[in-house]
Amino acid sequence: MLAKIMNRTVAAVVTFGFMGLTPATLAKSETLINGAGATFPQPLYSRWFSDYRAIDKSIAINYQGVGSSGGIRQLLTGTVDFGASDEPMNAEESAKAKAQVHHIPTAMGAVALSYNLPGSPGLNLAPDVIADMFLGKITKWNDARVTATNAGVKLPDLAIMIAYRSDGSGTTAIMTEYLTETSPQWKTKVGQGKSVKWPTGLGGKGNAGVAGMIKQNPGTLGYVELVYAVSNKLPVAAIKNAAGDFVTPSNAAVSAAAKARTREIIAADFKLSLVNSPGKGAYPISSMTWLLVPENMPAGKAGPFAGFLKWAMGDAAQNTAESLNYAALPKEVRTAALDRIRKIKFK
Amino acid sequence: MSEGLPRVQRRRHFKSVMANAIIAILAGFAILPLILVFSYIARAGLPALNLDFFYKLPAPAGELGGGMANAIAGSLLMVVMSGLMAIPPGLLCGLYVAEFPNQKLALALRFVIDLLTGVPSIVIGLFAYAVLVVPMGGFNAWAGSAALAIIMLPVVSRTTEEILRLIPGQLREAGLALGLPRWKVLLRLIIRAGRSAIATGVFLAIARASGETAPLLFTSFNNQYWTKSLSEPVASLPVQIYTYAISPYEEWHRLAWAGSLVLVSVVFAINLLSRLLLKRGAK
Amino acid sequence: MRSDDVFNLTLRALALTVIGGFLALTWFLWKSAMPALHVAGVAFVWRTEWDPVLGEFGALPFLWGTLVSSLLALLMSAPVSIGAALFLTDIAPRGIRAPIAFLIEMLAAIPSVVYGIWGIFVLAPFVREYVHPLLNGHLGFLPLFDGPPFGLGMLTAAMVLAVMITPTITAVCREVFRSVPDPLREAATGLGATRWETIRLAVLKTSISGIFGAMILGLGRALGETMAVTMVIGNRPDISISLFKPAATMASVIANEYAEAQGDAHLSALAAIGLVLLLVSSIVNIGARWIIKHTESKTHV
Numbered sequence: 001m002l003a004k005i006m007n008r009t010v011a012a013v014v015t016f017g018f019m020g021l022t023p024a025t026l027a028k029s030e031t032l033i034n035g036a037g038a039t040f041p042q043p044l045y046s047r048w049f050s051d052y053r054a055i056d057k058s059i060a061i062n063y064q065g066v067g068s069s070g071g072i073r074q075l076l077t078g079t080v081d082f083g084a085s086d087e088p089m090n091a092e093e094s095a096k097a098k099a100q101v102h103h104i105p106t107a108m109g110a111v112a113l114s115y116n117l118p119g120s121p122g123l124n125l126a127p128d129v130i131a132d133m134f135l136g137k138i139t140k141w142n143d144a145r146v147t148a149t150n151a152g153v154k155l156p157d158l159a160i161m162i163a164y165r166s167d168g169s170g171t172t173a174i175m176t177e178y179l180t181e182t183s184p185q186w187k188t189k190v191g192q193g194k195s196v197k198w199p200t201g202l203g204g205k206g207n208a209g210v211a212g213m214i215k216q217n218p219g220t221l222g223y224v225e226l227v228y229a230v231s232n233k234l235p236v237a238a239i240k241n242a243a244g245d246f247v248t249p250s251n252a253a254v255s256a257a258a259k260a261r262t263r264e265i266i267a268a269d270f271k272l273s274l275v276n277s278p279g280k281g282a283y284p285i286s287s288m289t290w291l292l293v294p295e296n297m298p299a300g301k302a303g304p305f306a307g308f309l310k311w312a313m314g315d316a317a318q319n320t321a322e323s324l325n326y327a328a329l330p331k332e333v334r335t336a337a338l339d340r341i342r343k344i345k346f347k
Numbered sequence: 348m349s350e351g352l353p354r355v356q357r358r359r360h361f362k363s364v365m366a367n368a369i370i371a372i373l374a375g376f377a378i379l380p381l382i383l384v385f386s387y388i389a390r391a392g393l394p395a396l397n398l399d400f401f402y403k404l405p406a407p408a409g410e411l412g413g414g415m416a417n418a419i420a421g422s423l424l425m426v427v428m429s430g431l432m433a434i435p436p437g438l439l440c441g442l443y444v445a446e447f448p449n450q451k452l453a454l455a456l457r458f459v460i461d462l463l464t465g466v467p468s469i470v471i472g473l474f475a476y477a478v479l480v481v482p483m484g485g486f487n488a489w490a491g492s493a494a495l496a497i498i499m500l501p502v503v504s505r506t507t508e509e510i511l512r513l514i515p516g517q518l519r520e521a522g523l524a525l526g527l528p529r530w531k532v533l534l535r536l537i538i539r540a541g542r543s544a545i546a547t548g549v550f551l552a553i554a555r556a557s558g559e560t561a562p563l564l565f566t567s568f569n570n571q572y573w574t575k576s577l578s579e580p581v582a583s584l585p586v587q588i589y590t591y592a593i594s595p596y597e598e599w600h601r602l603a604w605a606g607s608l609v610l611v612s613v614v615f616a617i618n619l620l621s622r623l624l625l626k627r628g629a630k
Numbered sequence: 631m632r633s634d635d636v637f638n639l640t641l642r643a644l645a646l647t648v649i650g651g652f653l654a655l656t657w658f659l660w661k662s663a664m665p666a667l668h669v670a671g672v673a674f675v676w677r678t679e680w681d682p683v684l685g686e687f688g689a690l691p692f693l694w695g696t697l698v699s700s701l702l703a704l705l706m707s708a709p710v711s712i713g714a715a716l717f718l719t720d721i722a723p724r725g726i727r728a729p730i731a732f733l734i735e736m737l738a739a740i741p742s743v744v745y746g747i748w749g750i751f752v753l754a755p756f757v758r759e760y761v762h763p764l765l766n767g768h769l770g771f772l773p774l775f776d777g778p779p780f781g782l783g784m785l786t787a788a789m790v791l792a793v794m795i796t797p798t799i800t801a802v803c804r805e806v807f808r809s810v811p812d813p814l815r816e817a818a819t820g821l822g823a824t825r826w827e828t829i830r831l832a833v834l835k836t837s838i839s840g841i842f843g844a845m846i847l848g849l850g851r852a853l854g855e856t857m858a859v860t861m862v863i864g865n866r867p868d869i870s871i872s873l874f875k876p877a878a879t880m881a882s883v884i885a886n887e888y889a890e891a892q893g894d895a896h897l898s899a900l901a902a903i904g905l906v907l908l909l910v911s912s913i914v915n916i917g918a919r920w921i922i923k924h925t926e927s928k929t930h931v
Binding site: 359360362363365366367369370371372373374376377378380381382383384385387388436439440442443447450452453455456457458459460461462463464465466467468469470471473474477478497500501502505506508509510512513514515528529530531533541543544547548550551554555557558559560561564584585588589592604607610611614615618619 | 633634636637640641642644645646648649651652654655658659709710711712713714716717718721722730732733734735736737738739740741742743744745747748751752793796797798800801802804805806808809810811824825826827829830839840843844846847849850851853854855856857880881884885888889904907908910911912914915916918919
Binding site: 032034036039042043044046047048049050051060062063064065066077078079080205206207208209211225227228230231232324 | 405406407408410480481484485486564568569570571572575579580586590592593594595596597
């Protein structure tokens with residue numbers, strides 16, 4: 001008994017000593033700002049917050065990816081200082097907010113359709129074909145409707161296994177939004193949401209889970225954020241957009257989706273979905289991601305955080321985003337966002 | 348030895364040899380997957396394990412290197428805190444249930460403890476969130492430790508109860524006959540007698556708590572920096588490992604494995620230390 | 631007598647605190663689940679729909695998934711764990727006992743997310759390439775082995791769970807077996823019992839309640855396990871007898887959907903699932919205690 005207590009004391013002393021001796025990188029007067037939200041932008045934010053510390057040493061911004069809805073909930077309960085989401089807050093959520101929440105767009109991304117086929121060929125897929133694959137109506141890769149748009153590719157007689165996200169996610173919301181808009185049958189049968197009832201397929205946890213499933217099982221078709229397909233070296237499909245072109249997901253294609261609608265974005269207070277955007281070369285499953293900034297942010301934190309937001313709209317930050325496989329915002333949107341940031345009346 | 352023995356004897360001997368072989372094979376089945384998992388982590392994690400890992404903070408995306416120093420310290424901190432919160436009460440609960448079976452309260456406690464072992468850790472995390480995080484206005488280390496303590500307590504209690512029940516009654520009678528008050532008999536003699544076995548239960552609880560991710564996501568959150576106060580979010584190995592494991596970067600995956608290796612090794616070290624301190628004629 | 635009274639009081643106070651805490655937990659769950667149960671009633675437990683978009687929720691597919699995966703895991707793990715514990719106490723040469731025991735205990739510390747990833751990259755391919763062809767190829771006409779060759783599904787999940795609960799069951803059984811007094815073993819051997827007979831009569835028979843306790847602890851861990859299971863089970867709320875088809879468990883759906891649950895209806899449905907899980911755990915424990923009580927009265931030393 002005594003030995004156990006001694007054990008604990010030794011451990012405690014060691015821990016606290018450890019924490020104290022190692023060079024503390026938090027200066028005594030630093031303020032910690034906490035945020036929670038989507039996992040999609042987490043790598044980007046981790047880099048931005050780290051880079052910004054070189055500019056403003058008085059704050060340390062701590063962000064964790066717990067999911068868009070989770071982030072919004074934490075924001076509404078007041079347990080974090082800011083939120084982040086791949087989808088704008090809906091009416092129900094906004095009604096619960098104690099103060100106005102400003103949606104500041106930070107970057108953009110693409111949801112890619114990735115697959116596992118022998119030889120990893122590039123595929124062209126049309127929206128109705130995609131929807132019917134996810135509905136379970138097209139069950140084989142060498143179905144006539146698939147080969148119709150892929151003349152030069154030898155598609156095998158292999159079953160299509162759909163991989164979806166088992167955890168609720170903004171990526172699913174964007175994907176199902178696309179399916180809802182392009183397929184009336186999907187709209188009535190399944191609908192749009194962060195979690196839906198998938199007609200067929202298996203669920204993997206997180207982008208990494210779905211990417212893992214695609215990698216391991218021949219014949220799988222799944223949707224993942226582009227950065228996961230790239231880092232796992234998975235092939236991605238070129239999707240036929242509203243203008244009729246087959247577009248491969250890339251930063252340029254995502255930017256094209258936004259550039260065609262900058263005025264709409266600004267008019268909608270930045271809360272616009274980029275799914276199925278018109279415009280040549282636009283990738284149809286694109287989306288923005290936002291930082292949710294409440295007007296009732298504590299006084300000591302609001303000012304410095306606004307400083308960070310302004311920096312995020314600048315060239316340095318947006319170039320870093322591009323280097324990490326996120327698409328930068330169009331210049332007009334950034335200017336408008338800067339304007340909005342300056343106008344936020346923190347309480 | 349078996350030649351010349353009547354048939355019954357030979358059959359019994361044969362059965363014994365077969366049974367021993369089957370037991371050995373079963374033991375092999377127990378150890379095999381465990382070796383597989385461990386070698387997988389070791390192979391993936393050792394390359395990323397260097398000195399930096401132990402004193403540097405996490406590097407952001409796109410930058411190589413960095414470490415998990417704050418996560419290691421944070422995990423140690425919370426395991427110590429939750430241990431202090433859960434182990435003494437857990438021991439006493441197990442004691443109460445085992446030694447006072449005629450009290451209705453003890454039976455009720457036993458039932459409740461059994462139920463607690465089956466509650467998913469995420470539900471416990473959500474409960475701790477509602478009770479500690481929201482009133483305190485933010486994620487903090489207390490809530491994280493409390494959630495882990497709730498997970499640890501039933502494990503400690505249950506194993507203590509089982510071990511104490513196996514200690515022969517004569518030991519208690521001897522103590523009481525010597526004129527010792529009951530509490531001294533129980534604490535000094537009985538628990539002492541089962542201390543090595545109880546330590547196993549304590550260790551299992553610590554091992555379990557050290558690896559829990561889900562409850563911490565809702566309570567201690569995570570922190571990219573060193574924690575200044577216990578009322579702030581604090582980094583922990585499981586959450587950091589989880590964050591890295593589900594990311595798209597190979598570099599971060601390697602760090603996740605290195606973190607897993609460190610986590611298992613630290614828990615192993617705690618176990619070893621406790622055993623050595625308790626060792627006194629163990630079997 | 632006074633110090634004993636103080637001790638007694640402390641114990642009782644502690645017991646009341648723990649029970650009170652548990653009641654608070656249950657009340658919290660109940661309150662969160664109320665909206666969903668108000669809408670669906672008790673029928674929530676046997677409804678099979680799970681549609682967050684339409685707002686229709688039912689617990690049955692998850693109940694099935696939890697029970698089958700946990701019981702299957704226990705079935706696979708119990709003989710192995712008990713065997714390993716016996717090996718460590720009565721059969722292995724003394725020198726290697728402690729190291730092997732340490733190895734097994736250390737693996738209780740591996741975070742479940744690591745088990746999950748090992749499951750995806752090592753176990754699932756193993757099931758897909760060896761187990762499925764073996765069972766489905768030869769016995770595929772049985773509904774039990776009928777199913778797609780994805781490597782993810784009920785069997786893989788049960789296997790991961792079995793690996794995860796083995797250290798717990800082994801460690802506790804080992805302590806229980808060690809606590810059997812040596813004179814008991816010596817008496818059996820002295821009467822001419824073989825090694826196996828000694829084990830069976832002196833060790834196993836007297837340890838039944840301890841073994842059960844170990845299995846309940848293991849089962850408890852399996853029922854509540856989230857991360858590892860969700861990564862390999864396929865997460866499809868279907869009810870099927872096939873080992874190779876995907877399924878979903880109560881703990882995993884809570885972990886998967888809670889963070890992103892939109893709308894109070896979805897949230898409260900998840901809390902209701904938590905309540906059902908608590909109920910299942912209670913029934914399992916009551917049953918186990920009843921079994922222990924009845925076997926103990928027959929074999930008590």
